[in-house]
Amino acid sequence: MRIGQRERAMLPRASLVRVLREPLPAVLGVLAVFSVGWFALNFPRPLAPPFVGWLPLPISFALAALASGRVARTAALAAPARSFWRRLGIALGLISAALLSNAHDALAGPDAPTQNTGPLTIALYLCGILVALWALLRLPGAARSRKARLTMGLDSGVVLLAAGLLTSYFTMQSAPQLAAVTGSDWWALTVITLAFVTVLAAVKLALAGTGPLDFRSLSVLGMAGLVGALGGALMPLVQSKPYLHAGQVSVPVAAFLAVAAAELQRRAATDPMPRSRPQRPFSLLPYAAIAVTDVLLLVSTRSASPGIRVVVAGAIALTALVVVRQVMAFYDNANLLARLDASMLEMSRHEQRFRSLVQNSSDVITINDVDGNYVYISPSVEAILGISVHQWLGRPVRDFVHPDDQEALVEMSHRLRERSGATATCQVRMRHADGNWRWAEVVSTNRLDDPTIRGIVSNTRDITETRRFQDELAHQATHDALTLLANRTLFTEEASGALDAGSGVALALIDLDDFKTINDRLGHAMGDAVLVAVAGRLRECIRPGDSVARLGGDEFAVLLRGVSPEEADRIAGQIITTLGTPVNVEGHDLLVQASVGLVDGEPGMGASELLRRADVAMYAAKEQGRSRCVRYTADMDLRAIEYAQLGAELRRAVGSGELFLMYQPVVTLPAGEVSAVEALVRWRHPERGLVPPAEFVPVAERNGTIVQLGAWVLREACRQMAAWQRTYGDAAPSRVGVNVSARQLREPGFAQTVADVLRETGLRPEDLLVEITETAVFDGGPALEAVHALRDLGVSVALDDFGTGHSSLGLLRTCPVDVLKVDKSFVDGVTGTIEQAAIATSLAHIAQALRLRAVAEGVETAAQARRLYQLGYRLAQGFHFARPLSPEDVGSRLSARVERGQESDSWDPPALAS
CATH class of the missing domain: 1.20.1070 (Rhopdopsin 7-helix transmembrane proteins)
Incomplete structure (x- = not known):
């Protein structure tokens, strides 16, 4: 100031x-x-x-x-x-x-x-x-x-x-x-x-x-x-x-x-x-004139009598008091006016601010009378709904609201009228000038008792984009982004609703067979295209009212409503047939097969139980050979429980000494001398007794124990082979074969694990033969890279059960193998017709042409041994030569071999003897 x-x-x-x-x-x-x-x-x-x-x-x-x-x-x-x-x-x-x-x-x-x-x-x-x-x-x-x-x-x-x-x-x-x-x-x-x-x-x-x-x-x-x-x-x-x-x-x-x-x-x-504003609320000039007049009065009466001068002095004093009182009143009025001006200015600012907020707000401010007619609406309505203000005034709200949302509007009106000051919210669709409908959120307050308003005050906001985003998020939360099918969450809700509604519900759980090979060989983009094609085919197979979903990965589910068991079987068969037709994706004709688990809903069953049973049936279909449909039965649960228990016990067995190795010799033809041995794992369960490999190996493959199990077999076989070499010298087998699963090959650093085992046991790399299946390396990727790394170490590689897998001859050019082991199913027919022996004959010629050693597996008779020798096979193994032997039995035979000398190093009986 x-x-x-x-x-x-x-x-x-x-x-x-x-x-x-x-x-x-x-x-x-x-x-x-x-x-x-x-x-x-x-x-x-x-x-x-x-x-x-x-x-x-x-x-x-x-x-x-x-x-x-x-x-x-x-x-x-x-x-x-x-x-x-x-x-x-x-x-x-x-x-x-x-x-x-x-x-x-x-x-x-x-x-x-x-x-x-x-x-x-x-x-x-x-x-x-x-x-x-x-x-x-x-x-x-x-x-x-x-x-x-x-x-x-x-x-x-x-x-x-x-x-x-x-x-x-x-x-x-x-x-x-x-x-x-x-x-x-x-x-x-x-x-x-x-x-x-x-x-x-x-x-x-x-x-x-x-x-x-x-x-x-x-x-x-x-x-x-x-x-x-x-x-x-x-x-x-x-x-x-x-x-x-x-x-x-x-x-x-x-x-x-x-x-x-x-x-x-x-x-x-x-x-x-700039002009300075007057500082006083009055002019001094009139009061100065009064003062001059008072002075003049005093001067003019200076020679008057004392009585007159007293009267004059009193009048001047009285005038001065009146002037002072009036000046004080002026200042009081000025202060009052200043406060009033400040209040009016503040009110004007508030009014301008409120008017600016209302006119420039993106929301629409409205007032409706007791009958619901618009008596005020802010200009922002034209920007939001494209309808001018005068078209709203005097008309009821329902004229602008979608017919399907009228009930929500009436319900909100009832809530507002319950008491003064009540507030309610609803979301309705309101008509736009272009004929479309826009979603709006209306927040209303009852102000009928306010004499300055006497109406329902509402704040209306355009939430069309918000609703669209919410719908998109809700769709994304309940649907698969790739195939646009329902996801597991939505499918579970639909399954629960169908089960609660009544009987006649069936579920087909579909899992694509060997889908990983498509991703690994052709890329994930090609795999995604296949999944989209599969989703389209599943839509074609279902009826109106049925649901199809992608539960994750390559697993799909079809929910059938109001269906009989026979109709469910027919639809499941149609799904397998439809999916069995080659899929053309970016110029590639791909064969997609699937295993289907089918289950019927029962009263009181939940969605999770329905999915669990379908999953059990689907795994049973895979175990039975894939590309088929298996209906759930109660005994599958017992088998699944048994498998689960067996898997848990197998994990314990790996470190508890219950596992041991047997060794089956590989002999030369025609003399039958020992060339190598193949390590075979066995499990002596403390309660079950001897568990066959056909039972526990698939369990190990499924729960991942095969990695630990395979590592143990590799270490134990190498240790045993090194011990034989130290004990028997040149009389020991030339190499030991160890079976390696596809899961082991895909493990990062598998080749380094083999190198560490060889270093720990002191076994030379050329004394180890790693036996793999065609399926393990057919899709290439990390498994094939691991095989190349093994070859770089100096370890030999054999294709086990050759001819029973994908049977791709091109694999023999891309996969660095040394030995082909011909499956027993081809050996069984070598003594029959020419047609029955054709595959075994062809495989012998292929191995000879590629300079690979061929080993005939599962030889059980002398006739088979002689015929294989005639076809060109020089290595064989089977019960005809020897059953799997314990390390002690192998050691005994090696000791006898040392005693007889190198001139007689064949097994009794001779290889081609009958």
């Missing part, structure tokens, strides 16, 4: 400094200083000729007239202001002429030097003052109300009455003396007129306002008039000094002030300065 006042106080001073730097005000200032100084020096006695004192007077007012004319030509100034300054310039010119005439009267008139004033001089003075008065009266004031004009009139009357009283007193007391000094009664009239002009300027400035004039400029002009009036009234002071004139002090100063006022006006027009 104080900083603002200080800044406003500095503005006039800065303006005055700039004015004094101008040439014309500077000259007038020099003349004023010279004139005042000359008057002061000559007051005691004359020191210079009188004309020196008179010379600055007409020059000063001539320059003032010039300055006024200059301002009147300022284009930036308003027309009324230019007229005022033009008329004031005329008045100043007349006064300048009057000063010349006055100088002539004083210096060249009778009895010169003298203070007498001639008629022409008085006339020129009066004309100049009257023109100035006319210019001031023609100046327009600020627009005011009737009450303000009445107040201004009363205040002006107070001032003018006080001025009249003072003038009257001056006329009666000083006019005769002034007439005696100047030699004319008109001089008193001139002073009185000039005083009235000054008073009028003060009234204009304080009460009526400056209109187009600059506030500071008119203030300085008033001071100039006051200086001129005082100079004229002080003439009796120099009555005894005819060579002096009071105007020699007042006229240059008044002229300087007039020029300063003109310069301030010009600067305000060309470079407007």
Whole structure:
């Protein structure tokens, strides 16, 4: 606050400094200083000729007239202001002429030097003052109300009455003396007129306002008039000094002030300065007039009786108290008005803010009457729904809401009417101008009891995009992104609903056979395309009302509703047939086969149990040869439980010493000498006894124990082979064969595991034969990379059960193998017809052409041995030569072989003996 006042106080001073730097005000200032100084020096006695004192007077007012004319030509100034300054310039010119005439009267008139004033001089003075008065009266004031004009009139009357009283007193007391000094009664009239002009300027400035004039400029002009009036009234002071004139002090100063006022006006027009606001809630001028009147009253009664002076003093004191009380009331009213203005301004700001929020909000603000008709709606409705405001007013809400959402709207209306101030929310579709429907969230509040509203206030927001995103998220949460089928979550819900609804429910669980080979050989993009094709075919197989879902990976499920067991079997068979047709994906004809587990729903069964039983049946289908459908039976659970228990016991058996190895010799033909041995794992269960490999090996494959089991077999076989080599030397078998599963080959670092085992046991890499199946490496990938790594170590590789897998001859070029082991199913037919022996014969020729060693497996008779020898086979194994032997039995035979010497190293009986 104080900083603002200080800044406003500095503005006039800065303006005055700039004015004094101008040439014309500077000259007038020099003349004023010279004139005042000359008057002061000559007051005691004359020191210079009188004309020196008179010379600055007409020059000063001539320059003032010039300055006024200059301002009147300022284009930036308003027309009324230019007229005022033009008329004031005329008045100043007349006064300048009057000063010349006055100088002539004083210096060249009778009895010169003298203070007498001639008629022409008085006339020129009066004309100049009257023109100035006319210019001031023609100046327009600020627009005011009737009450303000009445107040201004009363205040002006107070001032003018006080001025009249003072003038009257001056006329009666000083006019005769002034007439005696100047030699004319008109001089008193001139002073009185000039005083009235000054008073009028003060009234204009304080009460009526400056209109187009600059506030500071008119203030300085008033001071100039006051200086001129005082100079004229002080003439009796120099009555005894005819060579002096009071105007020699007042006229240059008044002229300087007039020029300063003109310069301030010009600067305000060309470079407007901020006007300081009035600091008082009232004008001091009427109270100053009262004070002057009180002083005049005291002066006029100074010689009255004591009683009269007491009455006068009391009246003055009473007037002062009334004035003080009124001033306090003015300030109280001003404070009240200031607070009221602040409150109104704040209310206006709040109203503007609220209006801006409502008009620019993306939400629609509405008010509905008790009948539901719109009585107000914000303009944002046009941006959201494209319907103009006037089309809504007077119409009910239901005209714009989707018919299917009318019930939700009625329910919300009932909740709102339960009590005053109740709030309710609903989501409805509202019609857009283009004919579409937009989702809207409506939040309504009951304001029927509010007299300023008397309606239901609602905030409506467009949530179309939000609903779309929610629907998309809900769809993504319940559907598979690739095939767009229902996912496990949604399928479980549908299955639960179908089971709760009644009987006639069946579930077909579908798992694609060997789908991993497609991903690994052709890439995941091709695999995804196959899954999409399978999903399309499953849709074709189901009936209306049935459901199909992708549960994950390559596993699908079909939920059949209202179906008989026979119909379910027919649909399952149709699924297998449809999926069995080759799928053409990006130019590739791919054969997709599936195993299907089928189960019927039962009363009280849950969705999880239905899926579990279907899963059990599906695994049974895979165990039975794949690409088939198996219906769930109760004994499958017993077998599944047995498998689970067997798997848990197998994990324990790996580290508890229950496993052991048997070794089946591989002999040469025709002599039957030992070439190698194949390690075969066996399990002696503490309660079950000897568990066949056909039972526990598939369990190990399924639960992943095959990795631990295979590692143990590899380490134990290598350890045993190294022990035989140390004990029997050259009589020991040339190598030991170890079966490795596809799961082991896909394990990261399998080749490093083999290298570590060889280093630990001290066995040379060339003494180890790793036996793998065609299926393990047919799809390439990590398994084939592991085989190459084994070959780099120096380990030999054999394809076990060759011919029973994918039977791809190209595999013999891509997979680095050393031995082909022909499956027993081809060996059994070698003694039959040519057609039965054709495969065994072809495989022998292929091995010979590729420079591979061929081993015939499962030889059980001498006839088979002789025929195989005739076909070109030089290695064989089977019960005809020896059953799997324990390490001790193998050691005994190796000891006998050492005792007999190298000349007889065949097994008894001879290989080709009958």
